[in-house]
Amino acid sequence: MHCAVIGAGIIGLSIGWELARSGYQVTVIDPAPATGATHAAAGMLAAVTEFHYQERELLHLSVPAAAAWPQWAQAVETASGRSTGFEACGTLVVAADAADRADLSVLAEAQRAVGLGIGELGTAAAREIEPLLAPRLAGAFHAPADARTDPRRTAEALVAALESEPGVAFYRQRATAVVQGERGPTVQTVSADGELAEIEADEVIVATGTGRIGEHGAPGEGLTGLPAILRLPVRPVFGDVLRLRPTATAPRPAGSTVRALVSGQRVYILPRRDGEVIVGATEREDDQAGVSVEGVHRLLRDALRVMPALAHYELVELTARARPSTPDHLPLLGRIGPGLIAATGFHRHGVLLSVAAAAAVRTLLAPAPEATAPRSPPTILDPTHLASFDPWRFS
Amino acid sequence: MHCAVIGAGIIGLSIGWELARSGYQVTVIDPAPATGATHAAAGMLAAVTEFHYQERELLHLSVPAAAAWPQWAQAVETASGRSTGFEACGTLVVAADAADRADLSVLAEAQRAVGLGIGELGTAAAREIEPLLAPRLAGAFHAPADARTDPRRTAEALVAALESEPGVAFYRQRATAVVQGERGPTVQTVSADGELAEIEADEVIVATGTGRIGEHGAPGEGLTGLPAILRLPVRPVFGDVLRLRPTATAPRPAGSTVRALVSGQRVYILPRRDGEVIVGATEREDDQAGVSVEGVHRLLRDALRVMPALAHYELVELTARARPSTPDHLPLLGRIGPGLIAATGFHRHGVLLSVAAAAAVRTLLAPAPEATAPRSPPTILDPTHLASFDPWRFS
Numbered sequence: 001m002h003c004a005v006i007g008a009g010i011i012g013l014s015i016g017w018e019l020a021r022s023g024y025q026v027t028v029i030d031p032a033p034a035t036g037a038t039h040a041a042a043g044m045l046a047a048v049t050e051f052h053y054q055e056r057e058l059l060h061l062s063v064p065a066a067a068a069w070p071q072w073a074q075a076v077e078t079a080s081g082r083s084t085g086f087e088a089c090g091t092l093v094v095a096a097d098a099a100d101r102a103d104l105s106v107l108a109e110a111q112r113a114v115g116l117g118i119g120e121l122g123t124a125a126a127r128e129i130e131p132l133l134a135p136r137l138a139g140a141f142h143a144p145a146d147a148r149t150d151p152r153r154t155a156e157a158l159v160a161a162l163e164s165e166p167g168v169a170f171y172r173q174r175a176t177a178v179v180q181g182e183r184g185p186t187v188q189t190v191s192a193d194g195e196l197a198e199i200e201a202d203e204v205i206v207a208t209g210t211g212r213i214g215e216h217g218a219p220g221e222g223l224t225g226l227p228a229i230l231r232l233p234v235r236p237v238f239g240d241v242l243r244l245r246p247t248a249t250a251p252r253p254a255g256s257t258v259r260a261l262v263s264g265q266r267v268y269i270l271p272r273r274d275g276e277v278i279v280g281a282t283e284r285e286d287d288q289a290g291v292s293v294e295g296v297h298r299l300l301r302d303a304l305r306v307m308p309a310l311a312h313y314e315l316v317e318l319t320a321r322a323r324p325s326t327p328d329h330l331p332l333l334g335r336i337g338p339g340l341i342a343a344t345g346f347h348r349h350g351v352l353l354s355v356a357a358a359a360a361v362r363t364l365l366a367p368a369p370e371a372t373a374p375r376s377p378p379t380i381l382d383p384t385h386l387a388s389f390d391p392w393r394f395s
Numbered sequence: 396m397h398c399a400v401i402g403a404g405i406i407g408l409s410i411g412w413e414l415a416r417s418g419y420q421v422t423v424i425d426p427a428p429a430t431g432a433t434h435a436a437a438g439m440l441a442a443v444t445e446f447h448y449q450e451r452e453l454l455h456l457s458v459p460a461a462a463a464w465p466q467w468a469q470a471v472e473t474a475s476g477r478s479t480g481f482e483a484c485g486t487l488v489v490a491a492d493a494a495d496r497a498d499l500s501v502l503a504e505a506q507r508a509v510g511l512g513i514g515e516l517g518t519a520a521a522r523e524i525e526p527l528l529a530p531r532l533a534g535a536f537h538a539p540a541d542a543r544t545d546p547r548r549t550a551e552a553l554v555a556a557l558e559s560e561p562g563v564a565f566y567r568q569r570a571t572a573v574v575q576g577e578r579g580p581t582v583q584t585v586s587a588d589g590e591l592a593e594i595e596a597d598e599v600i601v602a603t604g605t606g607r608i609g610e611h612g613a614p615g616e617g618l619t620g621l622p623a624i625l626r627l628p629v630r631p632v633f634g635d636v637l638r639l640r641p642t643a644t645a646p647r648p649a650g651s652t653v654r655a656l657v658s659g660q661r662v663y664i665l666p667r668r669d670g671e672v673i674v675g676a677t678e679r680e681d682d683q684a685g686v687s688v689e690g691v692h693r694l695l696r697d698a699l700r701v702m703p704a705l706a707h708y709e710l711v712e713l714t715a716r717a718r719p720s721t722p723d724h725l726p727l728l729g730r731i732g733p734g735l736i737a738a739t740g741f742h743r744h745g746v747l748l749s750v751a752a753a754a755a756v757r758t759l760l761a762p763a764p765e766a767t768a769p770r771s772p773p774t775i776l777d778p779t780h781l782a783s784f785d786p787w788r789f790s
Contacts, residue, residue, distance in 0.1 A: 247683050288642050290709030297699060297706075300692035311692075314685030315713060 001025065001368050004187050004201035006175040006223065008033035010041070010151055010354045011343055012207035013158035017076070018358035020165040022376040023368035027199055028162060029171040029189055034155035036209050037350055040241045040321035041151040042270045042278040045069050045352045048116040048143040049091045049259055052107070057330055059114060060385035062349065065356040068380045069147060072355045073154070080160035085150025085272065091257045092126050093118070093141040094133060096305055100261040101139030108141050118143040130254050132309045148257055148270060151351050173197065178204050178225035178340065185339040205361055206336070207343045209350075210236045210322040227337050231395045234332070234345050236322030238288065239281035240295035242303075243317035246275050250312040253277065262302040269307055277313060279303045283323075283348075291318040323347050326394075333360050333389040341365075342391040360386055396420065396763050399582050399596035401570040401618065403428035405436070405546055405749045406738055407602035408553035412471070413753035415560040417771040418763035422594055423557060424566040424584055429550035431604050432745055435636045435716035436546040437665045437673040440464050440747045443511040443538040444486045444654055447502070452725055454509060455780035457744065460751040463775045464542060467750045471549065474556035480545025480667065486652045487521050488513070488536040489528060491700055495656040496534030503536050513538040525649050527704045543652055543665060546746050568592065573599050573620035573735065580734040583620075600756055601731070602738045604745075605631045605717040622732050626790045629727070629740050631717030633683065634676035635690035637698075638712035641670050645707040648672065657697040664702055672708060674698045678718075678743075686713040718742050721789075728755050728784040736760075737786040755781055 001024050005016045008030030016028045044050065047066035051059065073086035093108075095101035108118045118141055126140030127133050133140075162168045173189040180186075187199040208223060226232070246252055253271035260267050270278040282295035296318060303310055325347040326332060332345040341364055343357045359381045396419050400411045403425030411423045439445065442461035446454065468481035488503075490496035503513045513536055521535030522528050528535075557563045568584040575581075582594040603618060621627070641647055648666035655662050665673040677690035691713060698705055720742040721727060727740040736759055738752045754776045 244688055245685070247681075247685070286642075286707075288707075288709065290640070290642070290711065292706075293639055293695060293708045293710050294699070294706035296710050297692070297695035300688060301696065304689070304692060311687075311689035312681075312683075313688045314683065315688045315691050316685065318710060318713070 001202045001366065002027070002200070003203045003205060003365070004029060004199050005205045005207055006187060007207035007209060007211060009036050009207065009209050010034065010038040010155055010158070010351055011209065011346060011357050012205070013155055013162065014354035014358040015205055015207060015343060015361045016168070017158050017162050018362055018376060020162060020168050021079070022362055024365070025167040026162070026165070027169045027171060027201065029173060029175045029187060029199065031172055031174045031192065033159055033172070034152065036211070037321045037323050038151050038155050040239060040319045041351050042241060042268065042280050043085065043149045043151040043154070043351050044257055044268065044270065045147040045149060046091055046143070046257070047352065048111055048118050048146050049093055050349060050352065051111050051114065051116055053110060055329060056114065057388035058349065060382070060388065061353050061356040064380040065352050066145070066147070068355045069149070071377070073149060076154065076157050076161055079164065080157040082153065082157040082160055084154040084157050086147065087273070088147045089256055090142065090144040091146035091259055092130055093143065093259045094123070094126060094137050094306060095139035096260060096262040097138050100264065103264070104139060104141060104261055116143070117145050130256050130258060132251060132253050132307050133258070134306055134308055137306070146257060149351060150272065171197070171199065175223055177223065180225070180338070201339070203339050203341060203365060205341045205343055209324040209344055210234060226340070229395055230336055230392065232332055232342060232344065232391060233327055233394050234324045235285070236287070237325040237347065238284040238286065238320055238322050240292050240299060241278060241280040241319045242296065242299055242315060243319070244277040244279060244310060244313040245316050246313055251309050253307070258306060260302065260306040262305050265298065265302055267299055267302040267306065269303055269310070277310065289320060289322070291320045323350070331357070331389050332391040333357060334386055334391050335364055336391045356381060396597045396761065397422070397595070398598045398600060398760070399424060399594050400600045400602055401582060402602035402604060402606060404431050404602065404604050405429065405433040405550055405553070405746055406604065406741060406752050407600070408550055408557065409749035409753040410600055410602060410738060410756045411563070412553050412557050413757055413771060415557060415563050416474070417757055419760070420562040421557070421560070422564045422566060422596065424568060424570045424582060424594065426567055426569045426587065428554055428567070429547070431606070432716045432718050433546050433550050435634060435714045436746050437636060437663065437675050438480065438544040438546040438549070438746050439652055439663065439665065440542040440544060441486055441538070441652070442747065443506055443513050443541050444488055445744060445747065446506050446509065446511055448505060450724060451509065452783035453744065455777070455783065456748050456751040459775040460747050461540070461542070463750045464544070466772070468544060471552050471556055474559065475552040477548065477552040477555055479549040479552050481542065482668070483542045484651055485537065485539040486541035486654055487525055488538065489518070489521060489532050489653065489655045489701060490534035491655060491657040492533050495659065498659070499534060499536060499656055511538070512540050525651050525653060527646060527648050527702050528653070529701055529703055532701070541652060544746060545667065566592070566594065570618055572618065575620070575733070596734070598734050598736060598760060600736045600738055604719040604739055605629060621735070624790055625731055625787065627727055627737060627739065627786060628722055628789050629719045630680070631682070632720040632742065633679040633681065633715055633717050635687050635694065636673060636675040636714045637691065637694055637710060638714070639672040639674060639705060639708040640711050641708055646704050648702070653701060655697065655701040657700050660693065660697055662694055662697040662701065664698055664705070672705065684715060684717070686715045718745070726752070726784050727786040728752060729781055729786050730759055731786045751776060
């Protein structure tokens with residue numbers, strides 16, 4: 001069975017590799033793999049501290065995904081011979097003022113109510129875990145189970161793992177249309193030079209993130225040919241992300257991911273082992289693809305409030321990318337037609353949920369006939385939970 | 396007469412072109428022209444508002460330089476066929492709070508006392524000139540004579556003007572030593588591939604900015620061969636400079652350069668005609684060549700305090716470069732030996748004073764014998780005023 005995956009962000013790459021190691025023939029189609037949201041993402045694998053009110057259904061994906069990540073990262077590293085940057089690190093959540101602490105306290109209670117592991121710690125104990133925290137904070141919580149990965153390295157490792165599979169083809173071209181034929185769907189592509197190609201498949205998985213999905217039959221940049229009455233309301237929520245490096249004399253954080261609420265605004269500080277510190281992220285719906293002056297100012301201000309030593313760091317990279325978001329902040333994950341599956345709309349959770357997306361797509365497919373001995377472990381998802389993510393729910 | 400200019404920042408390029416159009420044979424030596432401080436500089440030509448206490452001698456250079464700039468820019472544009480970005484724009488100087496206004500008021504008085512044209516304006520009148528100024532400011536002053544240029548375009552135009560001169564050679568190599576021979580000095584150079592060359596000259600002009608000057612005879616990266624007892628105490632003062640671009644819907648400033656004092660910290664906002672807005676600049680002596688987190692935060696905070704609409708701009712470039720500074724903040728400009736002239740240490744004033752540096756070097760040289768009809772206008776400098784800038788004053 002041949003599966004064509006349109007889009008090679010972390011979602012498409014993960015689906016492609018999961019299918020390849022489960023015995024399917026796989027073609028991945030993307031003119032520039034891992035250059036969208038994956039390129040900006042910090043890589044928090046934070047089923048606990050990413051949980052917010054009204055996103056309860058997400059737990060059906062996020063909790064099994066978080067549980068599966070250590071093994072998944074290990075498998076990707078073994079297959080590719082590369083590091084993913086996966087680290088079990090825990091998250092400290094700190095409050096700048098009393099109102100922030102009250103907010104975080106209620107949120108932590110909601111997180112505990114759904115079974116997530118987070119406890120109030122006190123600021124002195126938090127500073128024992130992370131001595132670079134500002135002395136004047138109003139509260140601190142700890143979610144020891146949260147982990148993180150490095151999305152850029154993970155994507156590189158997934159590309160390497162995919163390319164080492166015999167049944168995998170990589171098309172670095174843009175998919176323009178999915179055409180339904182008698183024998184199944186065909187993906188039409190165009191190269192940078194304007195060369196056209198057609199890829200016949202048994203199943204097509206649309207993992208385009210914020211890549212535009214065109215109106216049915218309409219010409220233009222977007223992917224056409226999806227069912228005419230289907231609405232996939234993915235909108236871009238832009239995020240600014242900063243990358244810092246320590247100067248020779250600057251102190252380095254101990255290693256926990258730090259999330260903070262500073263006068264009601266969220267900021268995270270994610271220190272990597274090599275010294276890089278990622279500070280993010282804004283959530284802008286202003287349709288401005290460039291890095292926002294206001295966004296950078298706000299992130300620096302709040303990060304310095306929480307970890308003053310970052311003042312002495314070098315600001316080496318500013319990145320803005322769009323997250324693919326939906327009206328209910330839940331992904332669009334499921335079958336959209338014969339031979340057609342959607343896996344997009346993962347909003348802020350794409351890196352964490354990439355594993356769940358891969359597992360979900362596998363459960364939606366007929367078992368690969370040629371898979372006499374698949375190397376993939378049993379699926380991590382209960383398929384009955386996928387109903388909440390039905391891509392048809394807005395149509 | 397053959398002059399070799401070591402260093403092709405805006406100082407070396409201006410000297411080279413002034414000498415070339417005055418009838419000298421010129422060789423300019425730099426592995427990467429205009430990539431140092433010139434690349435970061437905003438290009439304020441602000442003899443008035445750059446004047447500070449204890450820098451009175453600088454007026455002997457800055458006032459004639461400011462007066463000469465319009466004609467100089469015109470001549471460079473004519474010779475190169477390129478725009479320099481020169482604009483007569485005036486400077487608004489604004490105070491964020493009452494203490495800032497008191498500071499600026501005393502400074503304006505000192506500026507007027509030495510004959511510079513600056514007057515208190517009031518914030519309402521300032522907002523008539525620049526409607527994007529924040530409503531809540533404590534004071535405003537106006538220096539209508541200040542101008543500006545675009546250092547990157549000016550340097551490109553100077554390179555083009557130089558390359559169009561028949562008597563000019565451009566060596567994109569690194570100068571390693573000046574060797575005194577019987578017939579005059581020789582500059583030794585090395586290319587990126589390690590190829591060595593020697594350039595004989597009648598006069599060598601050292602315009603290396605913060606490019607390292609090595610100890611006499613010592614090996615290493617710096618330029619060697621200068622007089623052994625000469626001290627040229629140039630130290631790097633790093634500056635962070637931000638470049639912003641308006642989004643499609645963001646309002647654009649009217650056009651004056653805006654300088655501000657915000658709780659005692661200086662910031663400038665320089666809007667170019669093409670929409671680019673430059674925000675600068677920190678002054679760091681921390682020996683960190685990279686862009687400073689603290690610096691960017693401070694500049695954004697203070698610029699947004701003065702011109703809130705910049706929040707909606709895109710942050711397109713962060714640049715940090717070192718200014719070549721001296722203990723008394725005056726340049727090192729004069730003869731340092733037979734056939735040897737120094738022109739460096741211009742600190743924050745390099746772009747404005749490039750014209751003065753060019754004129755000064757011309758006055759230090761014997762007239763070019765082949766210059767039957769030099770195309771350069773009479774020198775703008777009174778040579779008796781060069782004594783304050785004697786490069787030997789620290790030796």
